[in-house]
Amino acid sequence: MALPASERIVPVPVNRIEVEAAVAFGTLRRAFEAEVPPVDAARVRELLAQGAEWRRLTLETAGPGIHRFVRFWTDHPTPVMRVGGADIPSAVYLIGDYATAARMFRHDPGALLYTPIRVELHASRAGGTVLSVDQPSSSLGSFGSNKITQAGFELDRMLGDLLEELDLPRPSVLRR
Numbered sequence: 001m002a003l004p005a006s007e008r009i010v011p012v013p014v015n016r017i018e019v020e021a022a023v024a025f026g027t028l029r030r031a032f033e034a035e036v037p038p039v040d041a042a043r044v045r046e047l048l049a050q051g052a053e054w055r056r057l058t059l060e061t062a063g064p065g066i067h068r069f070v071r072f073w074t075d076h077p078t079p080v081m082r083v084g085g086a087d088i089p090s091a092v093y094l095i096g097d098y099a100t101a102a103r104m105f106r107h108d109p110g111a112l113l114y115t116p117i118r119v120e121l122h123a124s125r126a127g128g129t130v131l132s133v134d135q136p137s138s139s140l141g142s143f144g145s146n147k148i149t150q151a152g153f154e155l156d157r158m159l160g161d162l163l164e165e166l167d168l169p170r171p172s173v174l175r176r
Helices: 025-035 041-049 054-061 078-083 098-105 109-113 136-143 146-165
Strands: 016-021 070-075 090-096 117-123 129-134
Touching: 025 090, 025 117, 025 129, 041 054, 054 098, 090 098, 098 109, 098 146, 109 136, 129 136, 136 146
Parallel strands: none
Antiparallel strands: 016 129, 070 090, 090 117, 117 129
């Protein structure tokens, strides 16, 4: 028996940003992982158990850079992809911050589909590294909520700040 349900299809245009850096994959991967540390899940649980207020929780779980990003998930798919016939170094991340995500969640929990932000690094054929990421505001604008769209623009700014911290150029679509 099928549950009563309805569906809605929302086309989502998105800008994929690709920045190719003239630096070895391992070098950029290490710099990225140093700049965007893993979220301290044990600390988050501890703060929640203590009944920490929102301000304290977000301050203590934010990343150290001006961008405030932390890594929620990391994968290095190269060994599996090598078995599949493609020996290209790659790393995939989900990054974000709780404060910006919460601003969107309270208006539409579905916004979490696009936050945290997915970032992919892979070695280029020219010996450099390609960093790929979807522009946050381009997908978050599909919710039709000014508050979510504005938070998407804030994520654009934070993403541009992160790229600059990595000594990469700020893409034109992240200049606001």
